[in-house]
Amino acid sequence: MVPPRARRGAPVAIFLLFVAGFVTACGSGGTGEPASLAATTTLAGVVRAPLLEVADVSLPEAASGTPMAMRADDGELLVVYFGYTSCPDVCPMTMSDLRVAIEDLPDGLAEKVTVAMATVDPERDQPETLAGYLGHFFDRTAALRTEDPAELATAARAFGVQYEVEDHEPGDATYDVGHSAITYVIDDTGTVRVEWPFGFESEHMTTDLTTLLTRPEIR
Amino acid sequence: MTPTPTPTPTRRLTAVAALVLAGSLLAACGDDDEVAAVSGEAAPVTEAANTTDTTQAEEPAGELEVADAWARTSPAVATAGAAYLDITNGTEADDVLLSASVDAAVAARVELHETTAVEDDGDAGMGEGMGGEEGEGTTDTSMAGAPMMQMQPVEDIPVPAGETVSLEPGGLHIMMLDLVEPLEVGTTIELTLTFEQAGDVVVTAEVRDMAP
Numbered sequence: 001m002v003p004p005r006a007r008r009g010a011p012v013a014i015f016l017l018f019v020a021g022f023v024t025a026c027g028s029g030g031t032g033e034p035a036s037l038a039a040t041t042t043l044a045g046v047v048r049a050p051l052l053e054v055a056d057v058s059l060p061e062a063a064s065g066t067p068m069a070m071r072a073d074d075g076e077l078l079v080v081y082f083g084y085t086s087c088p089d090v091c092p093m094t095m096s097d098l099r100v101a102i103e104d105l106p107d108g109l110a111e112k113v114t115v116a117m118a119t120v121d122p123e124r125d126q127p128e129t130l131a132g133y134l135g136h137f138f139d140r141t142a143a144l145r146t147e148d149p150a151e152l153a154t155a156a157r158a159f160g161v162q163y164e165v166e167d168h169e170p171g172d173a174t175y176d177v178g179h180s181a182i183t184y185v186i187d188d189t190g191t192v193r194v195e196w197p198f199g200f201e202s203e204h205m206t207t208d209l210t211t212l213l214t215r216p217e218i219r
Numbered sequence: 220m221t222p223t224p225t226p227t228p229t230r231r232l233t234a235v236a237a238l239v240l241a242g243s244l245l246a247a248c249g250d251d252d253e254v255a256a257v258s259g260e261a262a263p264v265t266e267a268a269n270t271t272d273t274t275q276a277e278e279p280a281g282e283l284e285v286a287d288a289w290a291r292t293s294p295a296v297a298t299a300g301a302a303y304l305d306i307t308n309g310t311e312a313d314d315v316l317l318s319a320s321v322d323a324a325v326a327a328r329v330e331l332h333e334t335t336a337v338e339d340d341g342d343a344g345m346g347e348g349m350g351g352e353e354g355e356g357t358t359d360t361s362m363a364g365a366p367m368m369q370m371q372p373v374e375d376i377p378v379p380a381g382e383t384v385s386l387e388p389g390g391l392h393i394m395m396l397d398l399v400e401p402l403e404v405g406t407t408i409e410l411t412l413t414f415e416q417a418g419d420v421v422v423t424a425e426v427r428d429m430a431p
């Protein structure tokens with residue numbers, strides 16, 4: 001087990017709850033009594049007040065074009081991230097941490113988590129690229145993609161996600177895309193229950209997912 | 220429009236301070252990791268020392284060491300890759316990482332990069348504002364979004380005497396551009412780091428799909 005460490009690149013928008021999560025993790029990883037976040041009533045990530053409702057937001061499923069609402073199936077969770085597959089630094093870190101988090105879930109819970117990635121770079125992220133990327137990390141995935149800038153902007157705005165594609169010549173495939181790197185966890189009513197800033201530890205993702213799946217009454 | 224938790228400057232400072240605090244708490248209860256990176260002496264990574272050029276003669280004690288090097292590419296589109304490592308300057312002189320390079324068979328270009336969280340610069344709106352930025356009588360300025368993670372080349376990376384500088388995901392990294400072939404997990408690549416004082420240091424980075 002890799003001990004949690006504060007990452008230098010963690011973004012500034014980190015709230016005290018997040019820090020509380022770190023400190024608790026220290027207790028459980030160190031010599032103190034085994035603390036379990038899953039047994040507590042609070043979530044380790046950031047909980048907005050009021051909670052963000054995104055059931056009315058949708059984006060097309062990449063391959064079929066069928067709109068997918070930002071809502072999990074009954075009794076499940078939908079984890080949504082806005083990113084792009086050429087992203088060499090930020091996205092693979094979040095994705096690999098999330099993969100570990102889902103793998104570490106108690107038996108039977110991983111089947112209740114779907115990971116959706118909405119591409120902010122539809123020019124390079126063709127449907128099969130995006131699906132392949134997600135499939136590399138997860139079993140249950142949704143590849144979301146639109147070529148309509150306004151549609152993407154509307155969905156991103158609903159979450160407070162920002163992105164900016166670097167200016168580039170047509171055909172140049174090496175441009176960079178800046179984007180908010182927050183991971184959103186949505187329940188079956190379309191409510192964002194918790195969000196994880198960039199650099200959030202996978203152990204805390206696991207406990208948040210476990211808490212939300214096993215104690216859905218927690219608000 | 221739903222209000223977003225917009226961190227005020229004060230709040231952000233608090234958060235950063237708290238994070239630093241959390242970091243130190245963790246350091247207190249953590250085990251290996253950090254220590255391994257700093258201890259250096261007998262670490263298997265000291266091939267760095269062998270390839271350092273001539274200047275060490277006058278180094279009184281300790282040397283500059285590079286440890287825990289690893290690299291990653293996106294699993295889907297492997298035109299670029301990032302490499303991460305810890306640089307410990309055990310000397311009494313400040314040093315500076317000036318550049319990094321790899322064999323031309325690996326990547327055409329290597330740059331020193333830093334990913335930082337940037338607030339809305341007014342240029343990139345929520346969803347970039349391609350066109351319909353001012354629809355429905357709402358102004359985006361009333362609602363700042365989450366900061367964007369953005370990569371930028373940096374001129375160099377200072378490594379002050381006695382300090383360890385970590386290149387890690389979401390922060391400083393070595394960026395390999397125009398990869399000749401996708402980096403394959405389990406293989407290694409050789410990175411040559413050029414320092415102002417220590418000269419060239421060659422390290423072997425393991426290609427991994429997650430942080431060590």
Ligand SMILES: [Cu+2]
Nearest residue numbers: 089332370394
């Ligand atoms: Cu970079």
